[in-house]
Amino acid sequence: MKKISRRDFLKLSxxxxxxxxxxxxxxxxxxxxVDLSVTLPPAEHDLFLFNALKRIGLGPTPADMESIQAxxxxxxxxxxxxxxxxxxxxxxxxxxKFETLNMxxxxxxxxxxxxxxxxxxxxxAMIRAVYSxxxxxxxxxxxxxxxxxxxxxxxxxxxxKTGDDRDVIRPNALGNFHSLLSASMRSPAMMVYLDNASxxxxxxxxxxxxxxxxxxxxxxxxxxxxxxxxxxxRALTGWSVTGRRAMDNAGEFTFxxxxxxxxxxxxxxxxxxxxxxxxxxxxxxxxLAEHSATARFIAYKLVRHxxxxxxxxxxxxxxxxxxxxxxxxxREVLRSIFFSEEFKTSLGxxxxxxxxxxxxxxxxxxxxxTEFDRPMFRLIQAMGQVPFFWxxxxxxxxxxxxxxxxxxxxxxxxxxxxxxxxxxxxxxVDLSWLAGLxxxxxxxxxxxxxxxxxxxxxxxxxxxxxxxxxxxxxxxTSACALLLASPYFQYR
Amino acid sequence: MSFSFSRRDFLKTAxxxxxxxxxxxxxxxxxxxxxxxxxxxxxPRANILVCIFLxxxxxxxxxxxxxGDADYYRLRPRLAIPEPSPGNxxxxxxxxxxxxxxxxxxxxKDLWDDKGLAFVHAAGSPNPTRSHFDAMDYMERGTPxxxxxxxxxxxxxxxxxxxxxxxPFRVVGFGAALPSSLRGPIPAIALRSIADFHLGxxxxxxxxxxxxxxxxxxxxxAALGERADFTLDAVQLLxxxxxxxxxxxxxxxxxxxxxxxxxxQVAQLIKAQIGVEVAAVDLGGWDTHxxxxxxxxxxxxxxxxxxxxxxxxxxxxGDMMKRVTVTAMSEFGRRAIxxxxxxxxxxxxxxxxxxxxxxxxxxxxxxxxxxxNEKLVGPGDLAITTDFRSVLGELxxxxxxxxxxxxxxxxxxxxxxxxxxxxxxx
Numbered sequence: 001m002k003k004i005s006r007r008d009f010l011k012l013s014x015x016x017x018x019x020x021x022x023x024x025x026x027x028x029x030x031x032x033x034v035d036l037s038v039t040l041p042p043a044e045h046d047l048f049l050f051n052a053l054k055r056i057g058l059g060p061t062p063a064d065m066e067s068i069q070a071x072x073x074x075x076x077x078x079x080x081x082x083x084x085x086x087x088x089x090x091x092x093x094x095x096x097k098f099e100t101l102n103m104x105x106x107x108x109x110x111x112x113x114x115x116x117x118x119x120x121x122x123x124x125a126m127i128r129a130v131y132s133x134x135x136x137x138x139x140x141x142x143x144x145x146x147x148x149x150x151x152x153x154x155x156x157x158x159x160x161k162t163g164d165d166r167d168v169i170r171p172n173a174l175g176n177f178h179s180l181l182s183a184s185m186r187s188p189a190m191m192v193y194l195d196n197a198s199x200x201x202x203x204x205x206x207x208x209x210x211x212x213x214x215x216x217x218x219x220x221x222x223x224x225x226x227x228x229x230x231x232x233x234r235a236l237t238g239w240s241v242t243g244r245r246a247m248d249n250a251g252e253f254t255f256x257x258x259x260x261x262x263x264x265x266x267x268x269x270x271x272x273x274x275x276x277x278x279x280x281x282x283x284x285x286x287x288l289a290e291h292s293a294t295a296r297f298i299a300y301k302l303v304r305h306x307x308x309x310x311x312x313x314x315x316x317x318x319x320x321x322x323x324x325x326x327x328x329x330x331r332e333v334l335r336s337i338f339f340s341e342e343f344k345t346s347l348g349x350x351x352x353x354x355x356x357x358x359x360x361x362x363x364x365x366x367x368x369x370t371e372f373d374r375p376m377f378r379l380i381q382a383m384g385q386v387p388f389f390w391x392x393x394x395x396x397x398x399x400x401x402x403x404x405x406x407x408x409x410x411x412x413x414x415x416x417x418x419x420x421x422x423x424x425x426x427x428x429v430d431l432s433w434l435a436g437l438x439x440x441x442x443x444x445x446x447x448x449x450x451x452x453x454x455x456x457x458x459x460x461x462x463x464x465x466x467x468x469x470x471x472x473x474x475x476x477t478s479a480c481a482l483l484l485a486s487p488y489f490q491y492r
Numbered sequence: 493m494s495f496s497f498s499r500r501d502f503l504k505t506a507x508x509x510x511x512x513x514x515x516x517x518x519x520x521x522x523x524x525x526x527x528x529x530x531x532x533x534x535x536p537r538a539n540i541l542v543c544i545f546l547x548x549x550x551x552x553x554x555x556x557x558x559x560g561d562a563d564y565y566r567l568r569p570r571l572a573i574p575e576p577s578p579g580n581x582x583x584x585x586x587x588x589x590x591x592x593x594x595x596x597x598x599x600x601k602d603l604w605d606d607k608g609l610a611f612v613h614a615a616g617s618p619n620p621t622r623s624h625f626d627a628m629d630y631m632e633r634g635t636p637x638x639x640x641x642x643x644x645x646x647x648x649x650x651x652x653x654x655x656x657x658x659x660p661f662r663v664v665g666f667g668a669a670l671p672s673s674l675r676g677p678i679p680a681i682a683l684r685s686i687a688d689f690h691l692g693x694x695x696x697x698x699x700x701x702x703x704x705x706x707x708x709x710x711x712x713x714a715a716l717g718e719r720a721d722f723t724l725d726a727v728q729l730l731x732x733x734x735x736x737x738x739x740x741x742x743x744x745x746x747x748x749x750x751x752x753x754x755x756x757q758v759a760q761l762i763k764a765q766i767g768v769e770v771a772a773v774d775l776g777g778w779d780t781h782x783x784x785x786x787x788x789x790x791x792x793x794x795x796x797x798x799x800x801x802x803x804x805x806x807x808x809x810g811d812m813m814k815r816v817t818v819t820a821m822s823e824f825g826r827r828a829i830x831x832x833x834x835x836x837x838x839x840x841x842x843x844x845x846x847x848x849x850x851x852x853x854x855x856x857x858x859x860x861x862x863x864x865n866e867k868l869v870g871p872g873d874l875a876i877t878t879d880f881r882s883v884l885g886e887l888x889x890x891x892x893x894x895x896x897x898x899x900x901x902x903x904x905x906x907x908x909x910x911x912x913x914x915x916x917x918x
Contacts, residue, residue, distance in 0.1 A: 195781040195833060203832025207781040210838070214623055226622065226871055350715055375694070382688060384668020391776050392547070394625055397669070404716065405670050405682035406723040413706060414693025423694035459709065466705040472697050481695075485706050487713035487720070 049073060050452035051347040054492040055306055056080060056338070057135025059361030060452070064135070077338045080136035081331045083174060091132035094371070095124055100162055105188070105251035108159035117159045118152055118388075119377075125165075125387040126372040126380075129360040140173040140330070142356070143305055145387070146395030148184045148216060150193045152388035160189035160241075160251050161388060177298065177328030178289035181216065185285055186253040188241040194393060197241040199233060201261035209233035211393045217288040219297035224268060231265040235272060235280035295323035299333070301398070306337050307346040309399040315342040352400030353492045355383035358412055361492070362419060362484055363427075365450050370427035379418065383411040416484035420477050434476035439467050442476050450480075451488045538655055539891050542758055542771045542805075542818040543646060544845075545632070545671060546798070548778035549624065550822035551836050552843030553874065555597065555795055556611050556856065560590035563828075563863035571786055571830040582787055587611075591856045595787065596795040599803035607853035608806060608813065610912050614841040614858050615878040616824060620870060622838040624779070627823035632673035634881060634901050645900055646770050647676025649888050652896040659767025660726040666754040666773045674772055679722050686738075686757050689730050733764045744808035745800075751775045752801040759808045762816060769892075778822060782833030802847060817848035817891045817913070821880060828863050829872055841874035844883050846912050850891075857910040882908045890914070 049068045053060035056077065068076040079086070095101060098120040100108060108117055125142075132138050148169065152161045164187045172180035184190055190208070191197040199205035209232035214220050238260030242252040255278045265272040265280065270287060272280055288294055299320035303311035319336050326332035337343055353361060359380055363370065370376055380386055384407070390396045397403070418424050434442045443463055447455050455463060463482055470478045483489060558564050559575045573594055576586035584592030585601055591613065593600060603609040619636035621627050630636040634645030643651075650663055663680040665671055674680040683689060692699045703724060710720035738760045746752040751773065758771045777794055784791040802818065809816055825842030841861070847853075861867050861875040869875045881901045888894050890913035897907060 195835070198782050198833035200832045205781050205831055205833055205835075206837045207779070210623065214625075220623055220626055230871065352715075379693070382684065384684070392624065400715075401675075402669055404719060405665075405680070406719070406726055407668055407682035407684055409716070409720055409723045410689065410691065410727065413691060413702075414695075417691070417695040417699065417702060418693035421695045421697065423696070459712070462708055463705065466701055470698070470701045478702075481702060482705055482709070485702070486709045487716045490716065 047452055048344075048347065049076075053135075054361070054452075055343075055347065055351070056139070058129050058139060058357060059364035061364050061367070062449070063133075074339065077136075077335070080134070081174060081334065083134040083137035086134050088132055088134055091128050091134075094127050094131055098124055100159075101166065103162070105160065105163055108162055109156070109251060111159065114158060117162045121152070121162055121165060122377070122387050123372045126356070126360070126376075129356065130363045130368075130370075136334075137174055140334075141169055143302070144169050144173050144180065146390070146398065147301065148180075148187075148190065149390055149393055149395035150187075150189050150388070151391045151393075153391075154193055156251065157189050157193050160187075160192060163187070163251070164189035174330050174334075177294075177323070177330060178285065180330075181289050182282075182285045184216065185212070185236075185239065185281060188251045188253055191239065191241050191253070196236055196239055199237050199239075200259040201234070201237050204230070204233040204237050204261065206230065206233045209236060212236075212288070215394055217297070218291060218293040219300075222291070222293035222297065228267050231267045231272070232284065234261040234263070235265050235267065235284050237261045238278075239281055289328055290324075292320075292324065295320045295328075299323055302333065302337060303342075305398055307343060308349065308351060309401070312342050315340055350400065350491050352403060353490055354396060354398070354403060355380060355385035355408065355411070356387065357492060358383070358490065359415065361489070362415070366419075366429050366431075366480070368419065368427055368429050370424075373426050375425045376427050379411075379415050379424065383408060383415070412490065413485045417481050420481035420484060421473055422477075429480070431474075431476040431480060435474070437476075439464055439475050439479075443467070443479050446476070446479050446483055450483045451486075538653070538657060538767075538769045539893070540762060540769055540771070540816045541646075541887060541892055542755075542773065542816065543673065544798075544818065544820040545628075545673070545772065545774050546778050546820060546822040547624075547628065547774055547776040548780075548822070549627075549824050549826055549838055550778040550794075550842065551780060551784065551791060551826040551839075552613065552822070552841070553825065553828065554784065554791060554836075555594050556587070556613060556843045557584050557592050557594065558590060558613070558860065558863070559584050559586075559592045561860070561863050567829040567863060569830070570834060571784070571836070573786070588856055590860070594792065594795050596792040597799040599796075599799040603803060603806055603847060604854055608847055608849055608851070610846045610851055610853045610855050610857060612844045612846070612857045612878050612883050612910065612912070614861050614874055614876055615821075615844045615880055615883060616840060616842045616876045617880055618876060620840070622824060622840070622870070624823055624838075629672065631821065631823055631880060632671060634673075634884070635903070638903070641902060643676035644671070644673035645884065646673040646772065647678055647680070648900045649892060649894055650678040650770060651676055652899045653769070653892065653894050657767050657769060660722060660729060661761060661766045661768050663770040664758070664761060664768060664772070666757065666771070671772050671774060674770075679719070681726050683757070685753075686730065686734055686760060687736060689727060691724070691727055729766060733766050734760065740804065740808040742807045742810055744804040746804040746808075747797050747800045749797045749801070751797055752804070755801045755805045756808070759805055762809065762812065780826070780835045781831070781837060782835040784835045786834075802845075806847060811849070813847075813849035815850070817846065817851060817887055819847075819884065819887060820845040821884075825874055827872055828868055828874055837871075839873035840869055841876040844880060846883070846887070848891075850913075852912050852914050857912055878908075878910065879904070879906060882906070882910065883912065886910065886913050 046069060050060055052073055053064050053068060100117040100120045101124055129138050150157060150161055150164055152158055168183040168187045172183055194208035194211055195205045196208035206229055210229050213224050218224055238256040240254055240256050242254045262275050264274040272283060299316050300311055303316050303319055319333060322336040323333050385396055419427060419429060422429060434445060444454050467475045467478050557573045565572050574583045576592050577583040581595050586592045600609055617631050617636045619630050632644050633641050635641045661681055663674055663678060665674050665680050665682050668684060670680055670682045691703055707724055710717045746756040754773045761768050775798060780791050783789055806813055821844045822842055824838060824840055826836035826839040831837055859877040861877050867875060881904045885897050885901055885907050886909040888900050889897050
């Protein structure tokens with residue numbers, strides 16, 4: 001594939017439609033709101049790359065822009081996929097104070113404070129999203145965390161999720177889907193969350209079996225029956241966790257042969273002979289990971305995540321084929337998404353940021369220094385997306401309609417006002433680089449930093465008018481609050 | 493006589509009035525008589541429905557126990573609640589000689605005796621799915637088996653209701669996200685906390701200019717513009733009418749839980765008379781595959797929370813419960829037989845609840861299909877003898893006086909009202 005420059009991109013999508021996409025209007029309904037008299041961003045500020053970064057990562061910093069401009073789009077994607085080679089000390093350095101992240105499960109279970117692992121894991125998730133240069137990797141960690149969602153406040157999960165995050169999701173987020181699935185099937189947190197830990201041959205528990213098919217692999221329309229669910233549950237009887245009753249030894253994966261139903265099973269038309277023991281589950285994992293319905297379901301969810309709430313069927317097909325031909329190689333699957341024409345033409349259009357994405361992008365693009373302790377936690381909580389707090393196994397919704405409501409908008413505006421004015425303890429915004437500049441320059445510099453372009457002229461004039469009338473805070477503070485609260489900043 | 497003030501007209505007027513005048517305690521003589529305000533001495537026109545969704549699949553056989561059915565005890569040797577025995581609080585609370593309440597639901601017994609509480613047993617959605625997400629989706633759309641209808645049943649009720657109401661608070665959902673029953677053309681408020689529903693967050697300065705600027709920035713956005721305007725209107729209206737420290741009436745005590753506090757705020761909004769017609773509140777956590785708890789534990793705790801909150805709401809609203817009806821439902825019931833982990837798997841038929849002072853309370857409605865093996869359906873579940881749309885349809889047509897049932901529940905041809913809402917005066 002050839003490299004795409006900004007000029008090519010403009011040619012590709014047409015000047016007017018590029019602007020339309022820029023303003024974040026819904027496709028089809030947008031042309032009315034476009035102001036063509038807008039000043040273009042400075043030439044060196046490549047809007048295509050800026051918009052690509054908004055999708056690949058969690059908010060383009062000036063350093064990200066330098067990096068992608070130096071290497072070009074494709075090389076940047078490849079370098080992000082090779083995440084192990086990116087120095088991560090910017091994030092890991094901030095995590096060293098969280099002692100529970102690397103604790104073995106025995107120690108986690110024995111902690112005096114039952115909520116310490118919960119809050120450290122939440123803080124770590126936010127810190128990594130904001131400060132790690134491995135941006136695509138962290139985005140994929142978030143994606144799989146929701147795909148294999150585990151509610152952290154359920155019983156022993158509060159200390160088991162640490163291991164799921166560390167040993168299941170993070171090592172496999174850009175690896176192979178079968179490995180990820182197999183690891184998740186052995187995850188003590190998952191076994192407890194969806195009750196497989198107590199599933200026995202006499203009374204198999206269907207909870208995990210059902211969600212394994214419906215949410216983790218085939219999808220609800222993946223062609224399985226209630227009988228398939230029962231036999232999946234039987235196949236996984238005995239896949240459990242050590243010491244569930246004796247808390248002193250809680251939390252390692254174990255296979256309890258005496259609890260396993262060793263009879264023959266028939267799942268999705270395939271025979272599972274009697275006497276296979278743990279191989280039942282291994283065979284099941286291979287079968288599900290290779291199933292075409294799984295490929296399609298994962299492809300659909302990934303395209304929805306990276307492009308649009310209404311994924312184009314053609315691209316889903318293509319990505320699904322890549323998933324199958326690469327045998328679930330997540331990097332190959334992502335390449336087929338990022339290097340598609342559909343990805344390029346979708347840029348700039350309305351994919352609403354989820355609250356965590358909104359907060360992370362504000363923090364990254366403004367260079368906010370925070371450890372995400374209580375005051376920041378409260379703000380995220382008000383928006384309804386504390387990491388690991390979604391109680392149902394389907395994970396936080398990944399479409400805008402689920403978030404776009406009065407509570408969400410108000411909470412975003414309040415975040416913008418609170419953070420820009422420095423009213424949030426433990427979250428410092430440094431706007432001194434704008435102090436003393438004339439107001440038009442303040443607005444333009446901040447627009448480029450946060451939105452990637454200069455505001456349409458009429459709006460720019462309105463913002464400047466507002467700055468003059470807002471007393472009590474410096475213009476850069478007001479401008480920052482307004483731009484963070486603006487509709488443009490709600491999209492990625 | 494019909495008032496049809498627009499929302500904007502109202503806000504303009506309301507903003508000009510001092511807050512004390514619009515506060516609930518204000519002398520009513522001074523209140524402007526908007527369509528959704530009560531003219532002096534008269535009941536407001538629109539009745540109110542509070543819709544509670546018990547997410548996760550509430551075990552109706554553990555809440556309203558069929559103690560008169562011997563198969564119940566056969567299927568649940570370790571989980572069943574013993575037959576009622578007065579004075580023993582580790583037994584069911586008898587309702588009608590056949591059904592009884594789980595002991596954690598004791599706060600609801602007074603409502604039952606007051607004829608303010610009815611149940612419908614073996615009710616639910618005819619679609620056989622045992623997926624939480626599909627079952628919830630079908631129930632909230634009101635179209636079992638059909639995902640083509642994009643709107644929710646409550647939204648369609650409001651869309652086709654016969655009366656005027658320009659309030660932005662016409663329909664309110666509690667929680668960070670809106671339930672999909674409210675998805676539709678009438679914008680709904682999503683509210684977590686009345687106290688936090690103001691612009692400014694932690695910033696203590698002047699926010700008026702920010703507010704104007706936000707409004708103007710969003711004006712050109714096709715997707716967000718209307719929603720932003722609506723949000724700012726709602727913030728402004730709520731601030732003008734709601735007092736910050738709410739005192740429930742009749743010494744009602746709401747539980748300190750999120751659900752209890754949500755119901756208290758529903759009561760607060762209803763009493764503020766700002767035009768609420770429909771409120772939706774969620775209570776999750778009912779997916780009790782293991783250790784659901786016979787007398788204590790996860791499910792008894794949820795039942796206690798649900799019951800205490802509903803009882804407080806009923807007491808707090810007092811005579812207003814004549815025009816406020818509450819209903820509670822869940823996406824499906826649970827397997828009749830208990831499982832190896834002292835829990836229950838996904839099932840089918842379930843119990844629904846209806847509360848209010850103009851309902852035909854003190855009765856368990858519906859036909860009991862029985863729990864013998866040949867009567868169970870699918871993998872061993874309670875059959876459904878009442879379609880949930882017959883229950884909700886009756887509330888829509890009689891309580892909410894909406895004649896367009898065919899719009900609220902499209903393609904539902906088997907509407908069979910049970911007589912739950914027959915006492916409602918129009």
